[in-house]
Amino acid sequence: MAIDAAVSAPVIALAGNPNVGKSTIFNCLTGMHQHTGNWPGKTVAGAEGRHYFGGREWRIVDLPGTYSISAHSAEEKIARDYLCFAKPSAVIVVCDATCLERNLNLVLQIREITPNIVVCVNLLDEAAKKQIILDLPELSRLLGLPVVGASARAGRGVKELMEQASALSGADAGTAVGTAAETAAAGAFAAGVTTDASAPARHCCRLTYPRPIEEAINSLLPFLEGLAPALPRRWLALQLLDKDGSFLESLARSAALDIGTMPELARQLDQLHNQLAQAGYHCCRLRDEITAAGVRQAEIIAAKVVRHIREDSHRRDRLIDNWLTGRFTGMPLMLALLALVFWITIVGANYPSAALSNLFFALESSLARLLSAAPPWLSSLLIEGVYRTLTWVVSVMLPPMAIFFPLFTLLEDAGYLPRVAFNLDHYFQKCGACGKQALTMCMGFGCNAAGVTGCRIIDSPRERLIAILTNSLVPCNGRFPTLIAIITMFFTVQFSMSAGGSLSLTLLLTAFILLGILMTFLSSAFLSNTLLKGIPSSFALELPPYRRPQFRQVVVRSVFDRTLFVLGRAILAAAPAGFIIWFLANINTGGQTLLAHFTGFLDPAGRLLGLDGVILMAFILGFPANEIVVPLIIMMYGAGASLAEADSLLTLKTLLLDNGWTWVTALCTMVFCLFHFPCATTFLTIKKETQSWRWALLAFFLPTAIGIGFCLLINGFAHLIL
Amino acid sequence: MDNHKENQITQLSRLLPGCRGLVRSSALQGSMRRRLQDLGLVEGTLVRCLHQGPGGNPMAYDIRGAVIALRKEDAQHILIEREGRLWQ
Incomplete structure (x- = not known):
């Protein structure tokens, strides 16, 4: 900074x-x-x-x-x-x-x-x-x-x-x-x-220390005359006695004061250290006393200033904690809360999603009329290439994001996230990682790039790297809607949003997220047993008091700052991708469109993974933003053929079935959506945070390898039993 | 169990939920030692064990009015004197 x-x-x-x-x-x-x-x-x-x-x-x-x-x-x-x-x-x-x-x-x-x-x-x-x-x-x-x-x-x-x-x-x-x-x-x-x-x-009321330390400070003061004039000399003397390496470095860099070049001062310091050690204040105890001086004075002041009317002022917090982080209730309640958030998201998103897609469909005909004067290739490019991608992104992506993110932020605002870290620390510890990784993982649900930056809260460099490398294994806000859409189309009992339908949808989505979390644990354990060997470092986490969330601010801020940001990025990425695909689909070489050449090339690999060339191509073109993968799939399938109404899930399902999708394709697409390379923003953030292309590439290939492994397994298994 | 004096002093990790103890000494090293000191865990601090996490680890402690979670592996390096026996 x-x-x-x-x-x-x-x-x-x-x-x-x-x-x-x-x-x-x-x-x-x-x-x-x-x-x-x-x-x-x-x-x-x-x-x-x-x-x-x-x-x-x-x-x-x-x-x-x-x-x-x-x-x-x-x-x-x-x-x-x-x-x-x-x-x-x-x-x-x-x-x-x-x-x-x-x-x-x-x-x-x-x-x-x-x-x-x-x-x-x-x-x-x-x-x-x-x-x-x-x-x-x-x-x-x-x-x-x-x-x-x-x-x-x-x-x-x-x-x-x-x-x-x-x-x-x-x-x-x-x-x-x-x-x-x-x-x-x-x-x-x-x-x-x-x-x-x-x-x-x-x-x-300045801090005072035991006499030997005070004497050492006083005898050091004359040597500091004129050095680093911006710093109080008494404080400077104490830091020098404390031999704080990182401070000496900063001092040399920022105040051009290098103790190494001042033999007289260094000699005096050595002598004082010897004297202090003789008085019983060896290095460690010296530090203890310096820290304790502040703590004790704070205690004295607080005793005079703070009055608790109730004996246990934090009774309410302790009660909630006993449930939310309790030995037997903590985990079940956490899972229930996770499922509840998904259920509200799914049920709540259904109605605005339908309303939006109807609106966009109605607008499409007026747009087509507006463009009727334009050359056919232009109107085809704008409507089929750009408009449909954008409206799909908006109508399918926006509602779940606009519901999930505020819900998540409310939990965060109330103080639940550190409790998640507390609940999961034991398991992260077993994987050789840090419990705070739970915090960064949760941030990853919002945005993986933000999660990667958040890994700075983890002090141990080894554990921080583990957290960074595994962050993309949980789906970000941009991937949720894709998962929800595919589950809705292929894995719910009825297509309509009945109570049973939304419940099974919720359970399936929760299971998928748990799979992501499980893989986070396994990959962390894998990394800490191979590339990033080491023992878990110590862990101290504060559980802050619960606070009543600020509903209005949370909703307004998370919709405007986060949701619209993610959506804006999706639109920015979707428009050019729409252009590219439209052109690829309309340029013919060797009797085939360029798009067909590309997807045909990827097809064998895709088939092996239970996908097809188009889906694989969509994931690759979706590198700038994961949100656009499904719209790209629709466009590529729809290219050439006339597509009446791509924005409702029912027609979308028909389109996918026409292109050979089975439940295996759907499952593999979901798994690959959960486990594949991070988006471009996250990738660059990883490079920035780790200062190394090597780690960034590992973060690229680790989830991809997991995804490929799962897809091969699912596809192979499906071939065996079908 | 046989030596009454030794029984008073125990590891922080052995403090049961709801019990309190006075910090006597810390055998933690390096940055963890200092971090806990910065959180107010110095000699003579009264610490209360609040509850166990799922899986029995970590534990939540009340340290100077704040709730701090510590792993058993770290808390066992801190020696405390159990309250209730302080006046015996």
Whole structure:
């Protein structure tokens, strides 16, 4: 991530623990739509936007969520380096009001680096529901920092936050503090601003360490005179004593301060380390004490500021967890929830799908009339080549996507995804992988490219690679409708959408998804026993509090940002593919169309897999976007022959049956749709994330090989019994 | 079982759901040690075991008001003193 603070507009950075609402505040300020969700690690790279406040422009930087700035993971390193070396004008440290103590540790750590902090105690509404009372003025006094209470999801407290942050940056300080004082008077415990930060208080509560460490810091300070002037010397001394390798690297790179070239400093450091070791503070204990100092001070402050009215404030969450992640109930409920989501998607998508296809069919005749003046080849190209592909994509793809994605996002928003990771961790561990892979796998249901990027939340490089390579084994939003359409046509009892039909459809789809998940486990186990050998690393995952999903925002955002995005991509890919196929089908060489040459060439391979040349060709041409595979199949079958009405499933089934489809073809097409090479976007994302063509190619061939294997088996078996 | 003193100190992974214990020491190494410290799991922290996951692993713990899932393989390296025997 390249965020550079040295460009004109002053920068306000948003830091904080994972999942405390930084992205929500960021979206509130910038009007942007960073994807938000209730699970730690959702923002894996920083985001940047702009906000106008107080008559000027501000750059707002959303840092990845971190528990500390001691940089054990890539995100923490990004956050720490940004805070140390990019020098934002102000840092807003966002805290979760329902879990203040843990969050204060980070505030205390960042306070050692920069004094320009506004503490934002977010999620006050959640805290109020849990009957947790916070004394924000006291918190401000104890920390010596301005504190703003907020409920960012309802938009409360965001303006006050900007007032405080801009006041810190030195711009129009007077007015901002004035307004702040008024707000503070209005309600101390509500979303208000508290600035009891009197000047002397700023020093009284800095972190203190056991005496030998304090002495070592003091004796190091004279050596740091003039070095890295932007960093507080006391903090710098502590980092040097801590011998934090990644920090020394960043220091050398960003502040041109290389300890290796300073023999005097190095000698002093060695001597101090020896002294500390003699006093019992060898390397590991030194670190323990440094971390513990922050944790203990946070504990002291929280004890004075937080009051729980009920003894068990999180009782509701524990109750839900006992069911959703329980030893015996966790898995069945997860499967039931998965099936429920599919059932709602299938039943709900049926009606708008039919309505859309009727509408498009009616429009086609008016379009044909409109084009009657044009040359026949042009109207044929536009109607048969482009219009039908597009309308098929829209009428069959849009409704399931527009239902599935919001449902999925609601679960995500409520905080269910980390529970999935919790439930599945045991199995991932057995496969030598990380439980967080469940999170990236779930993201893959939305979009495999997003899932691959999300793999950054996995710290171990080995386990991260496993997660990336296996991500395409679960179907993305663009592949669901294809699966649903084929199951509907070939595998339901009745074609009409009866209760029995939709139920068997749901069960079959769920079984298919479970097959994808099973193959994810098996491939992960395979990879960790062959190419990516190693033992599972340690695992610590936070299960955040459940939150009531924001229905309206979730629906609006997931329809507009995700569904329309995927659909737009499908249309962009479908139009040129439609052109190509139309031309191939209309150019004759050697008594055959070019299309027939190509599909004829692929036909033997296709037949072997239980498919045919056309289906294989459609998958290859569908590389830019998986959504267009079925429309391409229709076009290629329909090319030449006149096709009355390709957009209803009944006529589509007739068309497919006329072209020799059996239930074996349908099953093999579904299996190949589930397991084949990732789409172009995902492929390039894998290349970007792994920095290697070799891994990208493996990610290309692994699912393809699985698909080919399954198809050969199914086809061979079918030949034996039929 | 025979030695009362030893019985008080046990591995975090042996803490049963609903029980609490004070962290005494951690034998974890490297980044996991620090990660748990950053989550507030330092000496003297009161930890409550909440529930077991499907398959018996991982376990969910209440650490300073947050729910953290840990595998048994990691939790066994953390020694705790069971609550309830603290005053005996």
